[in-house]
Amino acid sequence: MAYFNGKKEPPPQVETPVWSCTGENCAGWMRENFTFEETPSCPLCHAEMKKETRTLPQIP
Numbered sequence: 001m002a003y004f005n006g007k008k009e010p011p012p013q014v015e016t017p018v019w020s021c022t023g024e025n026c027a028g029w030m031r032e033n034f035t036f037e038e039t040p041s042c043p044l045c046h047a048e049m050k051k052e053t054r055t056l057p058q059i060p
Contacts, residue, residue, distance in 0.1 A: 012058045013058070014056065015055055016054055019032060019049040020049060020050055021047055022047055022050055028042045028045065
């Protein structure tokens with residue numbers, strides 16, 4: 001019998017398109033499929049955002 005002490009396997013990591021803030025002092029970003037606008041502005045500092053790809057946990 002194996003005991004894992006409640007440890008779960010981490011979710012798989014996948015390449016995900018995201019929008020990243022272009023503001024110098026802002027680290028804001030959001031997944032592309034969570035936006036409603038074609039070219040969103042940063043919800044934190046209202047600067048422009050650019051498309052990037054990040055390796056993130058997969059969301060079912």
